[in-house]
Every structure is written in C-alpha cells, then in structure tokens.
Amino acid sequence: MKEVLRTCCVCRKKQNKFHMNRISNQGENVFLDNKKEHGGKATYVCKNNDCLNTLVSKKVLNRVFKHNFNIDVYKKLSEELIDTKY
Ligand SMILES: [Zn+2]
Numbered sequence: 480m481k482e483v484l485r486t487c488c489v490c491r492k493k494q495n496k497f498h499m500n501r502i503s504n505q506g507e508n509v510f511l512d513n514k515k516e517h518g519g520k521a522t523y524v525c526k527n528n529d530c531l532n533t534l535v536s537k538k539v540l541n542r543v544f545k546h547n548f549n550i551d552v553y554k555k556l557s558e559e560l561i562d563t564k565y
Contacts, residue, residue, distance in 0.1 A: 482495050483495065483496045484496070485499050485501075485523040486523065487499065487523060487524050487525045487530055488522045488523065488524055488534070488539055488540075488543050489524055489525070489529075489530040489533045489534050489537075489539055490525060490529070490530055490533075492525065494525060496523065498525065498526060499523040499524060499525055499526060500513060500523065500524050500525075500526055500531075500560060500563055501513050501515060501521055501522075501523055502521060502522050502523070502524060502540065502556070503517040503519060503520065503521045504519065504520040504521065504522075504540070504544045504546070505517060505519055507546075507548070507549065507552070508548075508552060509540050509544070509548060509552055509553075509556055510555075510556060510559065511556065511559040511560060511563070513563075520544055522540070522543045522544070524539075526563050531557070531560045531563075534560075535553050535556065535557045535560075538553065540553075540556075
C-alpha cells in the first residue's frame with residue numbers, strides 16, 4: 480500500500496497520515512476530524528505530547544488557518560486530542 484505522507488503543522492516533519500491527527504476548520508471552530516467527515520480546510524499534527532502541547536500553547540492554528548480562534552476553541556480541541564496521545 481502506498482504511504483500517504485502529511486506534514487505536521489508544528490514540527491514540519493512528514494509522517495504517514497495514520498500517525499497524525501487531522502484537524503478541520505469551519506468558521507470560528509476547529510475540531511479533531513480523523514474520520515474526515517468534514518470537508519474544507521484541514522491540517523495535520525503528530526500524535527505526540529510535544530506537538531499536541533505546542534499546537535495549543537502557541538496557538539499554531541491561528542497561523543495555519545489565518546484566524547484568531549477563541550481560547551475555548553483550543554481548550555475543547557486539547558480535550559479531544561488527549562485521547563489520541565501516545
Ligand atoms: Zn509534529
């Protein structure tokens with residue numbers, strides 16, 4: 480099977496997409512979307528503590544999606560991401 484590589488928006492490493500979380504953006508909201516249920520803009524982040532923590536603490540998604548997301552949006556996302564950490 481062909482490997483599908485995605486670039487992490489935090490560390491810029493390329494990895495197989497099965498080792499990454501897909502995060503979708505819709506309007507004012509960002510959310511975990513590993514089942515790819517939502518179209519539109521999306522980015523990928525590694526499933527490790529460093530990248531997930533940096534994603535939230537540095538608000539990396541503001542830069543990626545060119546939007547200032549509310550802190551509550553990040554809090555909710557980080558709760559969703561906790562389950563995916565390894
Ligand atoms: Zn990463």
